[in-house]
Amino acid sequence: MSTIILASQSPRRKELLQQLNLTFSIQKSGADETIVERLKPEDFVLELAKRKAVTIAKQNPNDYVIGSDTIVTYGDEILEKPGNNEEAIKMLKMLSGRTHSVYTGVAIFHKGEQTIFCEKTDVTFWELSKEEIDSYIESGEPFDKAGGYGIQGLGAMFVKEIKGDYYTVVGLPLSKVYRELKRMGYRT
Structure with a gap:
């Protein structure tokens, strides 16, 4: 029986798949x-999602391999993960x-078949005070998250409005991933 392999060590993506x-x-891809x-x-996100999934898929061609970025x-401007306080x-x-945009690219490989897609969600922030920013930086939360914030954590207090899929912002558009796995033949 085919299994699912998440080609990511992101704790958020792990938590999201567990929700389903x-x-x-989980296998870390080690992709460049x-x-x-x-x-x-x-x-950009589609290329990185493919890179993350393809190496693991070659080693596990009968499994469903999911790469995401x-x-x-x-x-x-693309805002990746901040490297220090000043960048954050x-x-x-x-x-x-x-208002900014969050893009999540997903690549799913299974038995030589692949599906690749990108979801976009627009997020509007409230006006942030210096104190709010400084306090958030002190929490340490910004440093392993694209754009320097986590909508599923303390960063939620900055969000005024969201247009699109919340889970795209967290790091994996769950509903679309589930539907694509089913379309590719995955059965629970």
């Missing part, structure tokens, strides 16, 4: 996530009082 009550294992050419946001964009502060100030 699916049995799965460096992209030097300028790509549209959707192409999430980025935050504001204007033409810059990102949060940029997003303060504005």
